[in-house]
Amino acid sequence: MSNQALPRPRFSAPEPERGPQAARKVEARTAPLLQGKVSEGPDAFFGWVMRLCGLAVVALLGLIVYQLIVGSELSWHAFGWKFFWQSDWNPVEDQYGALPFVFGTIVSSLLALVIAVPLSLGVAVFTTEMCPINLRGILSFTTELLAAIPSVVYGLWAIFVLVPLLREYVQPFLATTLGWTGLFSGPPYGIGMLAAGVILAIMIIPIISSIAREVLTVVPQHQREAVLALGATRWEMIRMGVLRNARAGIVGAIILGLGRALGETMAVTMVIGNRPEIAKSLFAPGYTMASVLANEFTEATGDLYLSALIEIGLALFFVTIVVNALARLLVWSVTRGQPARSLA
Amino acid sequence: MTGVAILTVVLVLLPLFAIFAYLLYKGIGSINLAFLTQTPKPVGEPGGGMANAIVGSMVILAIASVLGVPFGIGAGIFLSEYGRNRYGDIVRFVSDVLNGVPSIVIGIVAYGLVVMRQKHFSALAGGVALAIMMVPTIARTTEQMLLLVPQAIREAAYGLGVSRWRTTLSITLRTATSGVITGVMLAFARVAGETAPLLFTAFGNQFWNWKTDQPTAALSLQIFTYAISPFDEWHRQAWAGALVLIILIVGAVAAVRIAVRHGTLAGA
Numbered sequence: 001m002s003n004q005a006l007p008r009p010r011f012s013a014p015e016p017e018r019g020p021q022a023a024r025k026v027e028a029r030t031a032p033l034l035q036g037k038v039s040e041g042p043d044a045f046f047g048w049v050m051r052l053c054g055l056a057v058v059a060l061l062g063l064i065v066y067q068l069i070v071g072s073e074l075s076w077h078a079f080g081w082k083f084f085w086q087s088d089w090n091p092v093e094d095q096y097g098a099l100p101f102v103f104g105t106i107v108s109s110l111l112a113l114v115i116a117v118p119l120s121l122g123v124a125v126f127t128t129e130m131c132p133i134n135l136r137g138i139l140s141f142t143t144e145l146l147a148a149i150p151s152v153v154y155g156l157w158a159i160f161v162l163v164p165l166l167r168e169y170v171q172p173f174l175a176t177t178l179g180w181t182g183l184f185s186g187p188p189y190g191i192g193m194l195a196a197g198v199i200l201a202i203m204i205i206p207i208i209s210s211i212a213r214e215v216l217t218v219v220p221q222h223q224r225e226a227v228l229a230l231g232a233t234r235w236e237m238i239r240m241g242v243l244r245n246a247r248a249g250i251v252g253a254i255i256l257g258l259g260r261a262l263g264e265t266m267a268v269t270m271v272i273g274n275r276p277e278i279a280k281s282l283f284a285p286g287y288t289m290a291s292v293l294a295n296e297f298t299e300a301t302g303d304l305y306l307s308a309l310i311e312i313g314l315a316l317f318f319v320t321i322v323v324n325a326l327a328r329l330l331v332w333s334v335t336r337g338q339p340a341r342s343l344a
Numbered sequence: 345m346t347g348v349a350i351l352t353v354v355l356v357l358l359p360l361f362a363i364f365a366y367l368l369y370k371g372i373g374s375i376n377l378a379f380l381t382q383t384p385k386p387v388g389e390p391g392g393g394m395a396n397a398i399v400g401s402m403v404i405l406a407i408a409s410v411l412g413v414p415f416g417i418g419a420g421i422f423l424s425e426y427g428r429n430r431y432g433d434i435v436r437f438v439s440d441v442l443n444g445v446p447s448i449v450i451g452i453v454a455y456g457l458v459v460m461r462q463k464h465f466s467a468l469a470g471g472v473a474l475a476i477m478m479v480p481t482i483a484r485t486t487e488q489m490l491l492l493v494p495q496a497i498r499e500a501a502y503g504l505g506v507s508r509w510r511t512t513l514s515i516t517l518r519t520a521t522s523g524v525i526t527g528v529m530l531a532f533a534r535v536a537g538e539t540a541p542l543l544f545t546a547f548g549n550q551f552w553n554w555k556t557d558q559p560t561a562a563l564s565l566q567i568f569t570y571a572i573s574p575f576d577e578w579h580r581q582a583w584a585g586a587l588v589l590i591i592l593i594v595g596a597v598a599a600v601r602i603a604v605r606h607g608t609l610a611g612a
Contacts, residue, residue, distance in 0.1 A: 046509030050426055053418025054435045057483060060476060061438050064445065067456040122352025130349060139353070146360050148593055150537020152564050153586045156571045157363045160370075160579070202359045209356070235345040256444070263446025265540035270572060290540070293448050297455075297544045313452045317445060324444035328437065 064317065072311035074304055083311060089276045089292075091301075096308035098315070100276040104193070104286035105316075108268060109261040111197030111282065112204055117254055120205045124212035129238050140210070147206040155270035158199040163190040163271055166198070171283060186281045189273070194282040196272040200261045208257040215249030215334050216242055252330030259323040263316060265290040289316045371587025374580045380588075384550050384566075390577055394585050396552050400467065400561040401589075404546055405536060407471025407556065412478035413528055417517075419479065420486020420524070425512055427487075436487075439480035450476050451541035459545060467553075467560035470546030474535040481534060485527025489520040533593045539564040563589050 075083065079096065086097025127139050167190030174184040219242050227241035228234075243250070273285020274295060289312050300306040378393050385392030419439070423432050454473035459465055493516050501511040517524065539562075542548075547559040548569065563585055570582035 043508045046512070047426060050418055050422040050512075053415050054422035054427060054431070054483075056415050057419050057435050057439050057442065057480060060479065061442055063457075064449070064453050064476075067453045068449070071452070071456055119352045119356050122349050123356050126349040126353050130346060142357060142360060145594070148533055148537075149363065150539070150564060150589060150593070152537065152539040152567050152571070153363070153367070153590060156567060156582055156586050157366060159571055161362065161366055205356050259444045263444070263448070265446065265448045266568060270568070290446055290448050293452070294540055294543055297452070298547070310452055313449050317449045320444055320446055320449075321441055324441050325437075327444075328440050 068310060068314040068317055072307055072314045074307035075311045076307075078304060079308075083308070084315070087276075087278060091296075091305050094302060094304050096304070098289070098308075098312050100278050101287050101289040101292050101312060102315075103278050104196075104272065104288040105262055105290070107282075108193055108196040108200055108272065108286065108288055109258055111193065112200035112261045113254065113258055115198065115201035116205045116208055116257060119201075120209035120253075120257070121212060121250070123205070123209040124216055125238055125243075127209075127213055128216040129234075129242065140213070143206045143210055146202075147210070151203070151264060151266040152270075154199055154203055155267035158195060158267060158271045162199060163195050166190045166195055170194075175283075182280050183282050186279075186283045188283055189285065191271055191273045191285060192283050193272065193279075193286045196268045196286070196288070197282070199267045199271055200264055203264060203267060204257040204261050207260055208253050211253035211256055211331060212246075212250050215246045215253060215331065218249070218335050219245045246334055248330045249334030252327045252334070255323055255327035255330065259320050259327060262323065263290055263320050265294050269294045289313075367583065367587055367590060370580075370583035374584035375587060379581065379584050383552060387575060387578075392581075394561075394563060394566050394581065394588070396549065397561040397563045397566040397585070398588065400546070400549065400553070401536070401563040403556065404467050404470040404474065404542070404560060404562055405532065407468060408474035408478060408535060409528075409532065411471060412475030412531070413482060415475075416479045416482025416528070416531065417486050417524065419483035420490060420527075421512060421517070423483060423487035424490035425516070436484070439483050442480040443484075446540075447473075447477060447538050448540040448543075451543060451545055454541065454545045462557060464557075465545060465547035465559040467546055467556045467558070470542045470560065470562065471556075473541035473545045474538060477535050477538065477541065478531040481531040482527055485530065486520075486524050489523030489527060490516055492523065493519045529596055529599075533596050536593050536596070537564055537589055539568050543568075 075096065079086070083096065084098050084102060086095075087099040088095050088097045089100060090096075123139075123143070127136055131139065167188050171184070171188035171190065171194070175188065178184045223241045223245055224237055227237045232240065268288055269291035272288060272291060274287050274291060275285040276287045276292070277284070279286070293309055293313055293316075297306075297309055300309055378391050379395075380393060380398070381395050382391065382393040383396045384394070419435065423436060426432070427435060450473050453476065454469050458469035458472050462469070497519060498511055498516060501515045502508070506515070542562050542565050546562050546565065548565040549559045549561040553560050567582050567585045567589065570578040570585065573579070
């Protein structure tokens with residue numbers, strides 16, 4: 001530019017910008033013109049009240065963190081990091097270690113993912129790629145309905161239907177076929193880690209499948225057409241053209257399901273057996289972080305006892321926050337139209 | 345492979361139908377007038393019902409809605425009308441994250457906020473817990489609904505000299521009313537069946553209670569207590585309670601779906 005003697009006059013109109021950024025720019029330019037004086041009394045007042053409401057959401061998060069940290073201070077000073085590595089939970093002697101609960105939460109959630117992920121991906125692929133349009137609405141409505149059932153009703157059903165089913169048929173079968181692994185040994189109570197994993201899987205399938213569906217619909221149609229044009233079968237098209245493109249979003253959906261499974265309380269409490277011990281067998285009863293809160297919070301007599309429970313709540317909170325934040329970022333990366341591959 | 349995909353759908357839908365069928369089968373046989381009009385009987389005596397729990401749930405949900413809905417809608421208006429910038433993105437992200445916080449943790453927070461101060465369990469504490477859960481959901485759905493309102497409608501209002509706050513309330517929000525109500529009802533349905541945050545806030549009660557600062561019965565709590573009890577009579581009532589709860593929730597969601605289909609937003 002600077003080596004030109006005279007700036008060349010520009011006759012062509014500037015290329016119109018596109019995309020959400022540009023829309024924001026245009027909005028920012030035109031908004032003051034459209035609204036006249038922005039700082040008029042009532043307008044400014046209303047604007048600030050709405051901003052306050054927005055701020056309240058952030059403040060809520062701060063409040064939660066504050067309450068949990070203040071409440072768990074006592075236990076933190078007494079045990080430090082050791083709290084999460086000790087497996088001795090003894091309210092009588094004021095000795096608290098959260099390891100059995102951490103173990104139970106992780107194992108039951110992973111078990112749920114192992115069962116739920118293939119099933120929910122199957123449902124998501126079926127609804128977006130294969131299913132006739134009029135069936136699609138019904139399917140999504142039914143999965144929505146699954147999500148609307150309260151956790152306590154899942155638990156009720158699990159106690160009276162799922163657990164007897166597991167005890168009578170599934171567990172004996174698993175013990176005879178896969179008993180040698182050590183994962184499926186011991187007396188088949190029905191109630192235990194396996195029951196918790198299965199009911200959790202049933203509960204997180206709607207979440208994973210509906211978000212995976214959302215992600216799959218965002219994959220551009222011409223991707224599919226391009227892969228088909230190369231001579232791929234429908235299944236190859238789904239695998240290469242759709243699933244691979246939506247990889248980051250699908251991982252996000254799975255992690256979101258994991259977040260829900262980690263914090264799920266009632267149904268798990270009702271079927272996991274509530275015994276704070278670490279067992280290799282999935283038939284054995286266990287305990288999760290959320291269920292120990294549900295069972296013991298109102299009975300916590302000592303200050304240290306209560307504080308230890310709140311510390312478990314704090315740990316649960318941080319884990320779910322991290323897991324959810326990660327999942328949101330992954331899902332956003334796909335649904336906001338950025339290339340999925342940059343993150344996966 | 346198509347077969348496998350269809351198989352997964354069947355496998356997923358199977359528990360849904362199993363739950364609903366079993367719920368109807370067990371529940372319908374157990375619901376009677378006594379269940380809907382009486383309070384729980386002592387262990388061993390047959391009969392009794394959950395009338396106090398049904399009313400208690402409604403009281404707690406009313407408190408939650410009064411506290412949570414205005415903030416939620418306000419935050420939604422902020423996000424769509426004032427928050428198309430970095431601050432909005434922060435609020436958006438925080439509310440998505442808040443949506444994933446386990447409900448039992450919210451219960452601890454409400455316990456610290458209300459129960460510790462009042463020194464006893466109360467309907468108010470339960471309402472606060474549920475309100476905290478409603479705000480982020482309502483904020484996000486309200487935002488999405490307001491964004492559906494065409495910019496031209498706002499501009500038309502500005503063109504007539506209507507001030508911005510008036511436009512937002514009487515034009516934008518009004519246009520999106522049915523959508524916003526959908527969001528509110530979805531949040532309502534989500535918290536209506538919540539049990540975990542009520543365990544140590546509302547606590548439950550075997551008797552009638554009309555004071556908001558006293559322990560209050562809730563349907564979901566009652567189902568939990570009865571389900572894990574060893575008595576057949578209580579199991580029966582737990583099923584009846586679950587059916588009533590589901591009918592209330594599904595009824596609300598269905599009513600909202602119908603309202604939306606005939607609502608103003610359908611034509612916008």
